[in-house]
Amino acid sequence: MKKALITGITGQDGYYLTKLLLKKGYEVHGIVRRNSQNSIGNLRYLSEEEREQITLHWGDITDNLFIDNVMKTVQPDEVYHLAAQSFVGFSFENPKFTYDVNIGGTLNMVNAVKEYSPSSRFYFAATSELYGKVQEVPQRETTPFYPRSPYGVSKLAGFWTVKNYRESYDLFMSNGILFNHESPMRGPEFVTRKITLAVARIYYNLQDCLELGNLNAKRDWGFAGDYVYGMWKMLQHSKPDDFVLATNETHTVREFAEEAFKVVGIDIEWEGEGVNEIGRDANSGKILVKVNPKYFRPCEVDLLIGDYSKAKRELGWEPKTKFKDLVKMMVEADLERVANGLKG
């Protein structure tokens, strides 16, 4: 039985990856930070049977003694390093914390592999945020990087740390340059989930209006369930390497919101510009979307669209879920959650 160690197991990707690896018969170990509620994040949505099969190790990736110990004890065949301060907006307010977790934590992970489990195959969650102010459209593995946030800079350091350990010590370490991927397990602070949750709450008259920042930002949004399969494929490959996973489609935040309201039968009509732009229910005229500058970022990534042809060619990976189906899946999940909440 293969053993996998997942950092960030309580997050969105941790949830889908755990399900995938259990289905494939892996022994799954996960690192979880202690909190006062003993909360296990998205793992609460696993079945009891699935939860019972996971071994949790309680600690923080910034603690190298703890990480060394876990690596020595578990001796995993595969390590999926997903843990990070992953919210770009928050990284502008807390750059030091973001660097400590994303750079320091990643260094602790690769070093523990080198010292205590050098035959482990290692996956690092790099990101399309490395491309930031894009130097080429679409973005591929060879596109020059230009990060635009403390988060992007921290992940760039992680990317090069992984590549440097791979080349210096002959370790199997791969970078997944993943474009935005979403799901009903997405944190509610990210724009897609913020929108789908608001649509559900507006539908049930629990909220009047949705406030957003930059409606013009374009993202290449895929489904997290498809992307964790790509992570796994990277570690089954004949050699360690860096791969883009994306859909090769891009949509504005405005389009995502429009599509989400459509799922509950509401057509949005836009009027005005910039901070004065609003979205009205085309039927009732009610204002449902407003712009609030507090959600603008000091530096924005305007356009992301990825070219995943290398992953397709070398790993046989392709995204399966289309944009409209992703939006529908997320709105329907939030409608159900909100309705269940109303029932008590």
Ligand code: NAP
């Ligand atoms: P997420 O939902 O925010 O999950 C992040 C995970 O990291 C959580 O389990 C969190 O634990 C854990 N974590 C944070 N700081 C930690 C620390 N100091 N010690 C131990 N655990 C810590 O992120 P995601 O969307 O699943 O993304 C997974 C990874 O892929 C992240 O590294 C992210 O930066 C990267 N990425 C994501 C996307 C995307 O679109 N989703 C795209 C490219 C790259 P708590 O539950 O305790 O907070």
Ligand code: G4F
């Ligand atoms: O949903 P977001 O916060 O995701 P962002 O910044 O693209 O980062 C996500 O994807 C990265 C991959 O490219 C990951 F590495 C990272 O960990 C994370 O998962 O924002 C998307 C866009 C931005 O342009 C933002 O300015 O939506 C815009 N936006 C507009 N209004 C908003 C809002 N973002 C948020 N979070 N909240 C708003 O109200």
